[in-house]
Amino acid sequence: MDQSVPSRAVVIGAGIAGLVAARVLSERVDEVVIVERDAIDDDTATQPGVPQAMHVHLLLQRGYRELTSLFPGLDGRLAAAGAPALDLLRDGVWITRAGEAPRVPSRLRTRSASRGLYESVIRDLTLERPNVRLLDGHDAVALVGDAAAVRGVALRRRPSRASGTALTGTTPDHHATAAGEPQGETSQLDAWLVVDASGRASKAPAHLAGIGAPVPTESVIDASLRYATRLYRLPAVPRDWKVLLVRDRPPVGTRGGVVSEIEGGRWVVTLGGAGEDQPPTDDDGFVAFARDLVSPRLFDAIRDAEVLSPIHGWARTANRWRHAERIRAWPAGFTLFGDSLCALNPVYGQGMSVAAMEGGVLGRWLDASAVGRDRRSATPPATGPLIDALSRTARLPWFLATGEDARIEG
Numbered sequence: 001m002d003q004s005v006p007s008r009a010v011v012i013g014a015g016i017a018g019l020v021a022a023r024v025l026s027e028r029v030d031e032v033v034i035v036e037r038d039a040i041d042d043d044t045a046t047q048p049g050v051p052q053a054m055h056v057h058l059l060l061q062r063g064y065r066e067l068t069s070l071f072p073g074l075d076g077r078l079a080a081a082g083a084p085a086l087d088l089l090r091d092g093v094w095i096t097r098a099g100e101a102p103r104v105p106s107r108l109r110t111r112s113a114s115r116g117l118y119e120s121v122i123r124d125l126t127l128e129r130p131n132v133r134l135l136d137g138h139d140a141v142a143l144v145g146d147a148a149a150v151r152g153v154a155l156r157r158r159p160s161r162a163s164g165t166a167l168t169g170t171t172p173d174h175h176a177t178a179a180g181e182p183q184g185e186t187s188q189l190d191a192w193l194v195v196d197a198s199g200r201a202s203k204a205p206a207h208l209a210g211i212g213a214p215v216p217t218e219s220v221i222d223a224s225l226r227y228a229t230r231l232y233r234l235p236a237v238p239r240d241w242k243v244l245l246v247r248d249r250p251p252v253g254t255r256g257g258v259v260s261e262i263e264g265g266r267w268v269v270t271l272g273g274a275g276e277d278q279p280p281t282d283d284d285g286f287v288a289f290a291r292d293l294v295s296p297r298l299f300d301a302i303r304d305a306e307v308l309s310p311i312h313g314w315a316r317t318a319n320r321w322r323h324a325e326r327i328r329a330w331p332a333g334f335t336l337f338g339d340s341l342c343a344l345n346p347v348y349g350q351g352m353s354v355a356a357m358e359g360g361v362l363g364r365w366l367d368a369s370a371v372g373r374d375r376r377s378a379t380p381p382a383t384g385p386l387i388d389a390l391s392r393t394a395r396l397p398w399f400l401a402t403g404e405d406a407r408i409e410g
């Protein structure tokens, strides 16, 4: 007789990293529950948990390749929603103080969309898996377990979603409170594996401390880059490019900007600058900043274009690595994933691609024989090797981003 118990994985966070993890897990465990603090609606761009969704999100070729292989149907749905196909060298104008890069056909293919569209299509594809459920409107407020092993997550239903989503398999615990959190209705979700994909502001360090486990040290390299972003209507006049990027010469000049064609016949225009030279979020300041870029091409493109949105600023761009890989006594049954493990300065456009690559790492680790054997036992798996493998994947993107930013950091 089969003595095994159904395996459940809990993923904290329904951002791109969490959805990638859930997709990979869904093929290998019996049940996946994604816990997301925001109430998910059809307009991801307005979700409070992902305010960064307003800003330009270029998906590099590697990330596009990984994501389209993880999510069959992704490219077709992005295309159907109007996201243009992009050859980054042929369709991109890349300008620095040294001049303009040659425009040549390349294999650097991707599709250009808003962050909201990438995320909503990936979420739909993930939730089409029969064994994946989304528990939105719930905060993961603590880990359940001890320093040796994580065995679940304590959740608190957000007040704005009083009705909540009914979930079988939770243990109602109306008396429990999580350290540092306001009192609320809480419950516990048991899990064989807990994946923290709750982003760069992850509470994992506090949650680990809460169960007496070691807390990772952090490396932070902050170039103090700020973004300001606005949407425009794609002008009717034809042009021979889909993305235009202007960058000065850091560390002397950190000012830059990008115009990217996205679904809905729109341009997302993001300006960036570091230190004292930050892009303004008022109309006149935004335009003046664009006019003073190292090339007039961006200003010329947007000067007569129709404005479609207010200007949104963004300031959290530091590179931050939580060094889980340095902890030898890491608790079993728990891992950091995506930005929660290693968040990168977004200006290098690597975050979604790294999250997608980490999906492959997670799959290979789950398929490793020892982990595979444990999967239907009550024993949480040793996650140290997974953390090591994820860290190896993040190391090169980290080096590329921080190598540049260390020259700018004040």
Ligand SMILES: Cc1cc2nc3c(=O)[nH]c(=O)nc-3n(C[C@H](O)[C@H](O)[C@H](O)COP(=O)(O)OP(=O)(O)OC[C@H]3O[C@@H](n4cnc5c(N)ncnc54)[C@H](O)[C@@H]3O)c2cc1C
Residues within 6 Å of the ligand: 012, 013, 014, 015, 016, 017, 018, 035, 036, 037, 038, 048, 049, 050, 052, 055, 056, 057, 058, 059, 060, 063, 138, 139, 140, 141, 197, 198, 199, 200, 202, 203, 227, 314, 316, 337, 338, 339, 340, 346, 347, 348, 349, 350, 351, 352, 353, 355
């Ligand atoms: C301004 C900006 C521009 C960027 N541009 C690019 C780009 O051009 N190209 C690129 O590849 N990447 C870019 N990135 C990075 C990219 O967005 C991320 O690296 C990638 O999406 C992975 O993020 P994530 O899923 O780990 O975290 P997030 O996207 O932050 O998602 C975390 C999720 O967890 C939820 N959550 C948080 N705490 C809890 C909790 N306690 N309980 C339940 N849920 C919780 C949040 O609500 C959120 O939905 C950019 C980032 C920023 C900030």
